[in-house]
Amino acid sequence: MTEFELIDRFFRQSAAPGAGVVLGVGDDCALLAPAPGMQLAVSSDMLVEGRHFLPTVAPEHLGHKALAVNLSDLAACGARPLGFTLSLGLPRPDARWLEPFARGLLALAGEHGCALVGGDTTAAPVITLSLTVLGEVPSGGALLRGGACAGDELWVSGHLGDARLALEAFRGTLSLPQAVFEAVRQRMERPTPRVALGQALRGVASSAIDVSDGLAGDLGHVLRQSRVGACIQAELACDLIAAQTVPAWPAGQFTRKQRLDWVLGGGDDYELAFTAPPERHGAVLAAGRASATTVRCIGRIEPQPGLRVAWPDEPATPWVAAGFDHFA
Numbered sequence: 001m002t003e004f005e006l007i008d009r010f011f012r013q014s015a016a017p018g019a020g021v022v023l024g025v026g027d028d029c030a031l032l033a034p035a036p037g038m039q040l041a042v043s044s045d046m047l048v049e050g051r052h053f054l055p056t057v058a059p060e061h062l063g064h065k066a067l068a069v070n071l072s073d074l075a076a077c078g079a080r081p082l083g084f085t086l087s088l089g090l091p092r093p094d095a096r097w098l099e100p101f102a103r104g105l106l107a108l109a110g111e112h113g114c115a116l117v118g119g120d121t122t123a124a125p126v127i128t129l130s131l132t133v134l135g136e137v138p139s140g141g142a143l144l145r146g147g148a149c150a151g152d153e154l155w156v157s158g159h160l161g162d163a164r165l166a167l168e169a170f171r172g173t174l175s176l177p178q179a180v181f182e183a184v185r186q187r188m189e190r191p192t193p194r195v196a197l198g199q200a201l202r203g204v205a206s207s208a209i210d211v212s213d214g215l216a217g218d219l220g221h222v223l224r225q226s227r228v229g230a231c232i233q234a235e236l237a238c239d240l241i242a243a244q245t246v247p248a249w250p251a252g253q254f255t256r257k258q259r260l261d262w263v264l265g266g267g268d269d270y271e272l273a274f275t276a277p278p279e280r281h282g283a284v285l286a287a288g289r290a291s292a293t294t295v296r297c298i299g300r301i302e303p304q305p306g307l308r309v310a311w312p313d314e315p316a317t318p319w320v321a322a323g324f325d326h327f328a
């Protein structure tokens with residue numbers, strides 16, 4: 001299979017590219033036409049075999065995840081997806097890998113009306129993926145990291161820590177009942193980008209970020225850029241782990257401190273963390289309902305810099321944030 005046969009067979013979509021895309025795969029450039037009054041939102045993410053995913057991961061799940069992590073960035077800005085490019089490095093052009101990879105990728109793209117509009121294809125020592133997503137957001141309306149204010153409530157979507165549990169189980173540092181393992185493994189391999197929630201939070205949230213490197217680390221970016229601090233209600237946060245994904249799971253098997261560590265330090269969650277003034281509490285809940293996404297208030301923004309956690313029976317103590325750093 002040549003490079004061009006590969007592109008034609010797996011990545012040239014026959015369907016019309018979709019709203020906002022004038023020209024997709026096949027020419028020197030794709031052409032996008034954001035609606036009048038909109039700004040383009042652009043974000044890239046790389047995934048490298050052995051670094052971001054295990055070589056054993058099913059190619060269909062990898063296709064899903066590669067786009068999901070990029071859509072999660074658009075979600076965090078409140079942008080509507082338009083299209084994306086895919087740059088693909090492969091050791092060999094293997095149809096048995098490419099077919100399910102493209103299926104997982106394009107299924108999620110279809111769900112979000114986000115067309116594959118171009119890319120590049122090259123030989124590489126290990127599977128290397130680089131995606132760039134393009135979205136649109138009303139001018140001046142994007143959700144940014146720098147807008148949190150003291151007094152705002154701190155919210156998170158969905159569940160946190162599930163992917164970390166799955167990773168620990170893969171590493172063999174803990175063992176989980178089969179049903180729990182399957183549930184958290186789904187969450188690690190097939191994350192759900194909160195695209196509808198992000199758009200529903202425009203004009204409601206004061207700041208937002210997607211949680212990819214662990215809540216504590218990612219929230220730290222918001223706190224520094226907003227020049228504020230936060231206090232998390234530990235009892236609420238430690239409940240965010242898989243207990244709710246799998247109601248029958250005996251979460252008590254792990255201490256609350258251990259669960260809090262996974263929730264705050266986890267990684268690979270692809271949930272949204274955001275802030276909003278208390279008077280918008282109802283509007284946040286409405287945004288959650290409108291997007292069929294669970295949202296929970298787990299703390300507050302405070303003037304004093306840094307992140308603190310408070311148990312009901314203990315005074316607030318500083319949290320030492322340790323988000324994942326590729327060069328640490």
Ligand code: ADP
Pocket residue numbers: 007011024025026027028029086087088116117118119120121
């Ligand atoms: P160029 O030589 O101008 O970089 P290429 O020959 O690399 O163009 O690609 C031909 C067309 O196929 C372009 O429209 C490019 O965007 C698209 N393309 C290449 N690789 C991919 C890919 N992995 N996924 C989607 N489109 C791709």
Ligand code: MG
Pocket residue numbers: 119120121
């Ligand atoms: Mg090229």
